[in-house]
Amino acid sequence: MKTARVSVSPLVRTICLVVIGMLFTKVKADDWPHWRGLFRNDVSAESSGWDGKSWIKGELWRATVGLGSSSPLVVGPHVYFVGWSDNQDSIYCFDVSTGEEIWRQSYPSPLYGRFAVGDQALYSGACSTPECDTASGLLFTLGVDGDVNAWDTNEDGKHVWALNLHDRYQVSQRPEVAKRxxxxxxxxxxxxPLVVGEQLIIEVGAKEGNLISLNKHDGTELWRSENRDEAGHTGGPVPITVEGESCAAVLTLRNLVVTEILGPNAGKTVATYPWTTDYGNNIATAAVAEQSVIVTSAYNHSAMCRIGISLDGASKMWETDGVASGVCSPLVHKGYVYWAWRGVHCVDLETGVEVWVGGKVGSQGSCIVTSDDRLIVYANNGDLTLVETAGRSPHQYTELASYTALSKTDAWPHVVLSDGRLLCRDRDGNVCCLAVKQ
Incomplete structure (x- = not known):
């Protein structure tokens, strides 16, 4: 007899997971323990700090952490960075209030991946943002050459386990996939990497599976995905609930793929939607909007697409023409989609129609949204801008304030807003911590 699936709304499921997580872990609402924040969507629970007259209230501290595009993480009183220098990746733990270094751990690492091809001035050093599991205190890092490491933040970053994805899974060089x-x-x-319960899920891009799940405590393999695409170049897999089933969405080198990640069907492909880009530049991380996924890229696509997901597959809901992001991941908030790439853009979530665009943003940019409905845009070589969302300015781009945080190299890493502190980093590893509240 076939067992019926009980449908649980994504909202109810998310609320339950958040409540359980806050009961049994040390995570706080203003923590930023994952790529793109607590809920992995660049939405902050904090106010921007705008008081009607001023925004940035001063600089708290500065530091240098090495080369790379990895974003900071904040958990409790600590902020974590990963950076490359002297032929090694280093993991730094600082006091987020003072910038004092508490501990540092390092391991040998090349500047580039072993099969690196093209754009080496932009993709070098520590590119992957670490993943912090607040339940266990483990911090997981993924090096550019496939080195996966687990560190115990409760014991000054003590090394727990390691493996190399190329060595274990014989991952080869990404092929040329575009027609050009x-x-x-x-x-x-x-x-x-993505922690879900006892799993550490990584987009490996191996012939054995695009996604591979490991036991977070020792690195032993749990399952492999049916999909075997090569890995894309995005910020990582994104959790999504599809008709009550826990899944992960990832933009591979060839497709948007949604995979079940829990239960007896873990690894099963739920939906696939083709999305191949010239230069392998599926860069922007897929964004989840209820039971749909938004993907975007430039080059031969130069488009943004909203794709509906069900247990029966994927279907296109809308696609723009010429309105796209080449690098910045889409941010979904209160019925709109925002991104910062060649301007700050706002698109209607239901229709895909562009609402407004403005601002001086080039190819380097990212944005987060605050609880008082403002966008913090980080762009160019370290320019910060505070912008009204469409909820406050529905018809035009409205800029409230700007500030030059850094000025040396590309502002690829996302900013982090935590407990009134705004943390900024550039590709050279220069870091500054700014106060947005008195």
Whole structure:
């Protein structure tokens, strides 16, 4: 007899998981323990700090942490960074209030992945944002050459286990996948691991599976995905609930793929939607909007697409023409989609129609949204801008304030807002911590 699936709404499921997580872990509402924040969507529970007249209230501290595009993480009183220098990746733990270094751990690592092809001035050093599991205190890092490491933050970063994805799974160089010739690119490993319960899920891009699940405590393999695409170059897999089933969405080198990640069907492909880009530049992380996923890229696509997901597959809901993001991941908030790439853009979530665009943003940009409905945009070589969302400014781009945080190199890493502190980093590893409240 076939067992019926009980449908649980994504909202109810999310609320339950959040409540349980806060009861049994040390996570706080203003923590930023994952790529794109507490809920992995660049939505902050904190106010921007705008008081009607001023925004940035001063600089608290500065530091240098090494080369890379990895974003900071904040958990409780600590902030974590990963950076490359002197042929090694280093994991730093600082006091978030003072910038004092508490501990540091390092391991040998090359500047580029072993099969690196193209754009090496942009993709080098520590590219993947670490993943912090607040339940166990483990911090997981993924190096550009496939080195996975687990560190115990409760014991000054004590090393717990390690493996190399190339060595274990014989991952080969990413092929040329676009119709246009001479567009092959391989940036090494860029995506953040994803902790779900006892699992550490990584986009490996191996012939055995695009996603591979490991036991977070010792690195032993739990399952492999049916999909066997090569890994994309995005920020990592994103949790999504599809008709009550826990899944992960990932933009591979070839497709948007949604995979079940819990229960007896873990590893099963739920939906696939083709999305191949010249230069292998599926860069922007997929964004979940209820039971749909938004993907975007430039080059031969130059489009953004909303894709409905069900247990029966994927279907296109809308697709823009020429309205796209080449790098910045889409941010979904209160019926709109925002991103910062060649301007700050706002698109209606239901229709895909662009609502407004503005601002001086080039190819380097990211944004987060605050609890008082403002966007914090980090762009160019370290420019911060505070912008009204469409909820406050529905018809035009409205800029409230700007501030130059850093000025040396590309502002690829996302900013982090935690407990009134705004943490910024550039690709050279220069870090500054700014106060947005008195």
């Amino acid at each position: 010739k001479r567009t092959q690119r391989d940036y090494g490993y860029t995506s953040s």
